Amino acid sequence: MRLKSHIFVSALLRRAFALGGYAAILRKGAEDAGAIFIRQRTRMGTETLFAPAPQNFFDDDANIGRKFEIRLKDRDGDAVDDALSREIRFDPDCWIVEIELDDRADLFDVVPEDGANHS
Numbered sequence: 001m002r003l004k005s006h007i008f009v010s011a012l013l014r015r016a017f018a019l020g021g022y023a024a025i026l027r028k029g030a031e032d033a034g035a036i037f038i039r040q041r042t043r044m045g046t047e048t049l050f051a052p053a054p055q056n057f058f059d060d061d062a063n064i065g066r067k068f069e070i071r072l073k074d075r076d077g078d079a080v081d082d083a084l085s086r087e088i089r090f091d092p093d094c095w096i097v098e099i100e101l102d103d104r105a106d107l108f109d110v111v112p113e114d115g116a117n118h119s
Contacts, residue, residue: 006031008066009097012038012107021101027088029095036095037087038068039080042102046074049083053111067109 009025016023029035038050053067072083087094099107 002033003066004032005029005034005036005095009036009095012097012099015107016099016101019101019105019107021099023097023099025095026098027094027096030093034093034095035087035091036066036068036097037071037084038108039084039096039098040104041077041098041100044102045076047077047080048073048075049080050108050110051087065109067111069111070113 013023013025026039035052037052040048040050042048048070049072050068051071053069072079084096088096101107
Protein backbone atom coordinates (compact mmCIF):
# COMPACT_ATOMS: atom_id res chain seq x y z
CA MET A 1 0.00 0.00 0.00
CA ARG A 2 1.40 3.37 -1.01
CA LEU A 3 1.86 6.20 1.47
CA LYS A 4 -1.23 8.42 1.46
CA SER A 5 -0.93 11.58 -0.60
CA HIS A 6 -1.63 14.04 2.20
CA ILE A 7 1.03 12.44 4.42
CA PHE A 8 3.62 12.52 1.63
CA VAL A 9 2.85 16.18 0.84
CA SER A 10 3.01 17.20 4.49
CA ALA A 11 6.42 15.56 4.90
CA LEU A 12 7.66 17.10 1.63
CA LEU A 13 6.75 20.59 2.82
CA ARG A 14 8.46 20.13 6.19
CA ARG A 15 11.62 18.80 4.56
CA ALA A 16 11.76 21.63 2.00
CA PHE A 17 11.57 24.20 4.80
CA ALA A 18 14.24 22.30 6.74
CA LEU A 19 16.57 22.67 3.73
CA GLY A 20 16.04 26.43 3.83
CA GLY A 21 13.61 26.52 0.91
CA TYR A 22 10.00 27.43 0.47
CA ALA A 23 7.12 25.07 -0.26
CA ALA A 24 3.38 25.45 -0.69
CA ILE A 25 0.36 23.45 -1.76
CA LEU A 26 -1.00 25.11 -4.90
CA ARG A 27 -3.80 22.57 -5.35
CA LYS A 28 -5.08 20.09 -2.82
CA GLY A 29 -6.12 16.76 -4.28
CA ALA A 30 -7.60 13.53 -3.02
CA GLU A 31 -6.21 12.88 0.46
CA ASP A 32 -5.57 9.17 0.09
CA ALA A 33 -4.50 8.52 -3.47
CA GLY A 34 -4.34 11.77 -5.44
CA ALA A 35 -1.52 12.02 -7.97
CA ILE A 36 1.15 14.51 -6.89
CA PHE A 37 2.88 16.95 -9.24
CA ILE A 38 5.84 18.94 -7.95
CA ARG A 39 6.77 22.28 -9.46
CA GLN A 40 10.34 23.26 -8.62
CA ARG A 41 11.31 26.91 -9.10
CA THR A 42 14.92 28.08 -8.99
CA ARG A 43 16.54 31.46 -8.48
CA MET A 44 17.52 31.39 -12.15
CA GLY A 45 13.86 31.78 -13.09
CA THR A 46 13.48 28.31 -14.57
CA GLU A 47 11.15 25.57 -13.45
CA THR A 48 11.12 21.79 -13.50
CA LEU A 49 7.92 19.77 -13.32
CA PHE A 50 7.97 16.36 -11.67
CA ALA A 51 5.11 13.95 -12.30
CA PRO A 52 4.29 10.54 -10.83
CA ALA A 53 6.54 7.87 -12.35
CA PRO A 54 4.95 5.01 -14.28
CA GLN A 55 4.19 1.88 -12.26
CA ASN A 56 6.98 -0.13 -13.94
CA PHE A 57 9.50 1.79 -11.78
CA PHE A 58 8.19 0.14 -8.61
CA ASP A 59 9.74 -3.13 -7.49
CA ASP A 60 6.64 -4.62 -5.91
CA ASP A 61 3.47 -3.83 -4.01
CA ALA A 62 5.42 -3.54 -0.74
CA ASN A 63 7.05 -0.28 -1.89
CA ILE A 64 5.15 2.46 -0.05
CA GLY A 65 7.24 5.34 -1.40
CA ARG A 66 6.49 7.59 -4.32
CA LYS A 67 8.70 8.04 -7.34
CA PHE A 68 8.66 10.86 -9.83
CA GLU A 69 9.80 11.47 -13.37
CA ILE A 70 10.90 14.74 -14.90
CA ARG A 71 8.09 15.91 -17.16
CA LEU A 72 9.58 19.33 -18.04
CA LYS A 73 13.08 20.51 -17.20
CA ASP A 74 14.42 24.07 -16.94
CA ARG A 75 11.42 25.63 -18.66
CA ASP A 76 9.57 28.89 -18.22
CA GLY A 77 6.54 29.19 -15.97
CA ASP A 78 4.04 29.35 -18.84
CA ALA A 79 5.10 25.93 -20.13
CA VAL A 80 4.66 24.46 -16.66
CA ASP A 81 1.27 26.19 -16.25
CA ASP A 82 0.09 24.70 -19.56
CA ALA A 83 1.22 21.20 -18.61
CA LEU A 84 -0.45 21.43 -15.21
CA SER A 85 -3.70 22.70 -16.75
CA ARG A 86 -3.79 19.60 -18.95
CA GLU A 87 -3.14 17.35 -15.95
CA ILE A 88 -5.94 18.98 -13.95
CA ARG A 89 -8.40 18.44 -16.81
CA PHE A 90 -7.33 14.79 -16.96
CA ASP A 91 -7.28 14.25 -13.17
CA PRO A 92 -9.13 16.86 -11.09
CA ASP A 93 -8.10 15.03 -7.88
CA CYS A 94 -4.37 15.72 -8.36
CA TRP A 95 -2.14 17.66 -6.00
CA ILE A 96 0.21 20.43 -7.10
CA VAL A 97 3.05 21.30 -4.76
CA GLU A 98 5.52 24.09 -5.38
CA ILE A 99 9.01 24.08 -3.97
CA GLU A 100 11.55 26.86 -4.29
CA LEU A 101 14.97 25.31 -3.99
CA ASP A 102 17.92 25.36 -6.35
CA ASP A 103 18.90 21.86 -5.24
CA ARG A 104 16.07 19.50 -4.31
CA ALA A 105 18.65 17.16 -2.74
CA ASP A 106 16.89 13.94 -1.71
CA LEU A 107 13.44 15.41 -1.05
CA PHE A 108 11.85 12.77 -3.28
CA ASP A 109 12.90 9.90 -5.55
CA VAL A 110 13.29 10.68 -9.24
CA VAL A 111 13.61 7.86 -11.76
CA PRO A 112 16.47 7.98 -14.27
CA GLU A 113 15.80 10.11 -17.33
CA ASP A 114 16.90 7.35 -19.70
CA GLY A 115 13.72 5.41 -18.84
CA ALA A 116 15.50 2.37 -17.42
CA ASN A 117 14.27 0.85 -14.19
CA HIS A 118 17.21 1.20 -11.80
CA SER A 119 15.30 0.55 -8.58
